Structure formats: structure tokens, C-alpha cells
Amino acid sequence: MTALFGTPDIAIGMKESVSRVRLFDGPLDLSWRHCATTSDFIADLFALRFQSSRNDYMEVRHSIGYLTNELIENAVKFRAPGEIVIEASMDSESFKLKVSNDVDGENASEFQSLLADITVGDPKDLLIQRIEANAANPDA
Structure with a gap:
């Protein structure tokens, strides 16, 4: 698909x-x-x-x-x-x-979720959210 x-x-x-x-x-x-x-x-x-x-x-x-x-x-x-x-x-x-x-079925849903976040949100807000999430959990 x-x-x-x-x-x-x-x-x-x-x-x-x-x-x-x-x-x-x-x-x-x-x-x-x-x-x-x-x-x-x-x-x-x-x-x-x-x-x-x-x-x-x-x-x-x-x-x-x-x-x-x-x-x-x-x-x-x-x-x-x-x-x-x-x-x-x-x-x-x-x-x-x-x-x-190409993405295999195992990773497809995670990849689609990430792309949906990127394509519908405000890029500035998304960047700040990612920075805060990474700061809170450095292993993520």
C-alpha cells in the first residue's frame, strides 16, 4: 500500500x-x-x-x-x-x-502518527513540544 x-x-x-x-x-x-x-x-x-x-x-x-x-x-x-x-x-x-x-507494516502506524503530527500542527509549537519532551526524557 x-x-x-x-x-x-x-x-x-x-x-x-x-x-x-x-x-x-x-x-x-x-x-x-x-x-x-x-x-x-x-x-x-x-x-x-x-x-x-x-x-x-x-x-x-x-x-x-x-x-x-x-x-x-x-x-x-x-x-x-x-x-x-x-x-x-x-x-x-x-x-x-x-x-x-518504504516502511514495513510494523513501523507504518508509528510513522503515520509522527507524519500526521508534523503535517497538521504548527511547526513552531511542535518543535517546542519535542524539545520539552526530549528534555524531560533524554532516553526518548
Whole structure:
């Protein structure tokens, strides 16, 4: 069964050029270090157009890197064996990111619950809730 989370009309690739990265399972195994390396690469790539202003460049790079890293980490954490596909595009008004992975039945409900929280809540409120929950329970 395939399920889409997020805005269904995101349609990456319809009008803009798309950068696509595939993370494959293999001898190195997908792990947390791949998340940071991949998200840094994507953030650097898309922030380049803002390099005329150091402040804009740093803000865009940080925002894209943070978002990308969080979504890739979730994909690695909840995935079934197989590849993770990251697609990204940016136009003058928006940055779009799509992360695709397979999830086994055992992790699907937990993953769906997490994605539902992310897609319906206010991101600022969710971040504060997560920080408070992590502070209260460092082992979580």
C-alpha cells in the first residue's frame, strides 16, 4: 500500500528542474551519518543562489539543511530495507522537498502518527513540544 503525506499538489518535477538523490542500501548500510551528509549537500546546493548576501545564504542553508535532515532521519529510522529517494526543487517563491521510502507494516502506524503530527500542527509549537519532551526524557 502506498500512502502520501504532505500536500498532494506538491508535484515536484512538473514545472521546475528537480535535483534527485537516491540513498541505496548496501555494504555501508544507511545510517545517521548519511542523513547529515546528504542534507548538507542539498542545503549547499540550493542556498548558492543566495550567496550575494551572507545572512540570506546562512539562513536559507540552515533552514533547508534542518528540514532535509529531519525528513531523511525519519526515513532512515522507519524504513524497510531499500532505497530512499530525495527530490528537491526551488523557484522564486518556494523550496519543495519530497522524501520517499518504504516502511514495513510494523513501523507504518508509528510513522503515520509522527507524519500526521508534523503535517497538521504548527511547526513552531511542535518543535517546542519535542524539545520539552526530549528534555524531560533524554532516553526518548
